[in-house]
Amino acid sequence: MRPILLQGHERALTQIRYNRDGDLIFSTAKDQHVCAWYAHNGERLGTYHGHQGALWTVDVDPTSTIIATGAADNTVKLWDIKSGKCLKTWDFDTAVKRVEFAEDGSRLLAVTEKRMGFLGTIVVLDINLDVNAEQSSEKSLVITCEESKATVAGWSCLNKYIIAGHEDGSVSKYNAKTGEQIDNVQIHELDQLITDIQWSQDRTYFITASKDKSAKIVNVQDLEIMKTYTTDTPLNSACITPKKDFVILGGGQDAMGVTQTSARQGKFEARFYHKIFEEEIGRVRGHFGPLNTVAVDPQGRGYASGGEDGYVRVHQFDKGYFDFTYEVERQAKAAQQQHL
Amino acid sequence: MATKAIPTKGADWADDEDLDDTVDALPQGTTTTNKDGTKTIVTWRFNDDGKKVKTTRRIRFTTHKEVVNPRVAERKQWGKFGLSAKDAAGPTADTTSVGENIIFRPSSNWRKDSKEEKTEAGSMKEKLEGKKVKCRICNGEHFTARCPFKDTMTPVGEEGAADPAAGPADSVADAAGGLGKGKSSYVAPHLRGDGAGAGAGDRMGGGKYERDDLATLRVTNVSEMAEEQELRDMFERFGRVTRVFLAKDRETGLAKGFAFISFQERTDAAKACEKMDGYGFKHLILRVEFAKKAAA
Structure with a gap:
């Protein structure tokens, strides 16, 4: 496969997201704009300007009309995807490290940093998906993390729970209506x-990536660890591929140690593991800095990775990827066909 | 007759310059369809210096039908904005480029494969790691050249196998024997005796190239439509394939009709040669033989 290199940012990438149809890619970096790209040819649709600090996070709503971004300038902004106009700005006390739309796009959560005497919080905002409508300034729910600050968070299936990952390596489940842990x-x-x-x-389970060099699949129901993928490098990102039972992990040496190691030692590769067998099945090289974010096309056609080196690499999977199956999988399939 | 055959369509390359001098207007671009389905498009334009530039492109058109989600199709029509507002349709070179091809084949024994690679590279180092420096004169733990007895004693067991860890300069001088009396005189590798010199020469000239040639098959009468991957799949049945080379036309991308397959083991190659010679592949009968060594 031939990756497409997107050079829209001057600084390290922080997050990449595909929209639900998998035709648009949104990327944020520590420079102050968001880039929107067409996934099929890497053409840049546009950039969104207005933030005053490093951008940490972006998410796109399920209908692909608006995106939300969170930045180090203590704001969350809502943008019209098509025109690039800023629709709404919410101000917070500290930087916003993660935003995510609920499954239906009617709500947005934002994770704020613990800093300057403020505790880390998870804030829920009500969103009106109409571009022309007035957005409410009210925060409909605030969850304060007293023990350990939340670093990432997301909505479970049917927006029933909010799942948050913490600085101390734990995962919490909150009631999405009341905010109760x-x-x-x-x-x-x-x-x-x-x-x-x-x-x-289907949002019934999720994958976590951690600095402890492992990624885990955890189910929402009772936060039980289903699968563990162990690597030899701190991980920054992980995703689950649709269509095939794989997971993609991205990581590498910390940004601080990069200058002291060669690209080979730095382990700047996207690692593919089999989701069920927890076995590494391949790596994709290319970045010359650690991978800060990996995202997979929800239609399963490809994936994109963003690195500390400022590049986004978009990969379209080829035949070898789709053909690969384990012997037991082939046998099971053959047996099933015989049964019919 | 051959002499009468004057090119009728288009100008000869030799006439190009004459045309440039006599005609001021740009010639009409031409499009011709070639036999192999490609099109040759000739266009003319003036460059910055006011000179005429002829561009000849050979293009293959392939129709690729795709059903696209209407939402996606609509989004493709959107206008650009922000920093891209002034960009033309299609990817621009300053933000989008295509990386080098990455071969990504998921495999369940991925880890094992990569480990093998690593051990091969590290093997020489490991071999030498256990070896200690040993003097050939007194068996002490120093290089022969540094031996305190080197002027007074002859080496123990002159013709014995040289220790690879010993200094190479010494082994050359020793092996030279009758040819060069002084220690410093140079002896060409092929003139060296059968001692350490010959061993070193073998290592240099042979090594992986030799092995490669021995286990390489030449496959001819390969279909134009063949892909390297298909060949690899076919030949991998007989053993570990280290390299597949399928000659392809640079412009059309079609196979030229021959390929080279390198195996790790010569025995596998021999087996494959025997089994695959005469094998029917894409309506053609393959001819498989051992590749002849390239002319020295």
Whole structure:
């Protein structure tokens, strides 16, 4: 496969998201604009300007009409995808590290940093998906993380729960209506920051990536660890591929140590693991800095990775990827066909 | 007759310059359809210096039908904005480029494969790691050249196998024997005796190239439509394939009709040669033989 390199940012990438149809890619970096790209040819649709600080996060609503961004200038902004206009700005006390739309796009959560005497919070905002409508300034719910700040968060299926990953390596489950904490489980090693949470297609389970060099699949129901993928490098991002039972993990040496290691030692590769067998099946090289974010096309056609090197690399999977199956999988399929 | 065959369509390349001098207006671009389905498009334009430039492109058109979600199709029509507002349709070179091809084949024994690679590279180092420096004169733990007895004693067991860890300069001088009396005189590798010199020469000239040639098959009468991957799949049945080369036409991308397959083991190659010679592949009968060594 031939990756498409997108050079829209001057600084390290922080997050990449595909829209639901998989035709648009949104990327944020520590420079102050968001880029929108066509996934099929890497053409840049446009950029969104207005933030005054490093952008940490972006999310696109399920209908692909608006995007939300969170930045180090303590704001969350809402943008019209088509025109690039800013629709609304919410101000917070500290930087916003993660935003995510609810499954139906009617609500948005934002994770704020713990800093300057303010505790880390998860804030829920009501969103009107109409571009011309007035957006409410009210915060409909605020969850304060008293013990350990949340680093990432997301909505479970049917917006029933909010799942948050914490700085101390634990995962919490909150009631999405009342904000009450239902459960908190130590998933990763103690005090090893959870760097990413991404959902399965039906949002009944999710994958976490952590600095403790492992990624885990956890189910929403009782926060039980289903699968563990162990690597030899701190992880920054993980995602679950649709269509094929794989997971993609991205990580690498910390940004601070990069200058002291060669590209080979730095382990700047996207790692593919089999979701069920927890076995590494391949790596994709290319970045010359750690991978800060990986995102997979919800239609399963490809994936994109963003690195500390400022590049986004968009990959379209080829035949070898789709053809690959384990012997047991082939046997099971053959047996099933015989049965019919 | 051959002499009468004057090119009728288009101008000969030799006439190009004459045309440039006599005609001021740009010639009409032409489009011709070639036999192999490609099109040759000739266009003319003036460059910055006011000179005429002829551009000849050979293009293959392939129709690729795709059903696109209407929402996606609509979004493709959107106008650009922000920093891209002035960009033309299609990807622009300053933001989008295509990276080098990455071969990504998921495999369940991925880890094992990569480990093998690593051990091969590290093997020489490991081999030498256990070896200690040993003097050939007194068996002490120093290079022969540094031996305190080198002027007074002859080496123990002159013709014995040289220790690879010993200094290479010494082994050359020793092996030279009758040819060069002094220690410093140079002896060409092929003139060296059968001692360490010959061994070193073998290592240099042979190594992987030799092995490669021995286990490489030449496959001819390959279909134009063949792909390297298909060949690899076919030949991998007989053993580990290290390299597949399928000659392709640079312009059309079609196979030229021959390929080279390198195996790790010569025995596998021999087996494959025997089994695959005469094998029917894409309506053609393959001819498989061992590749002849390239002319020295």
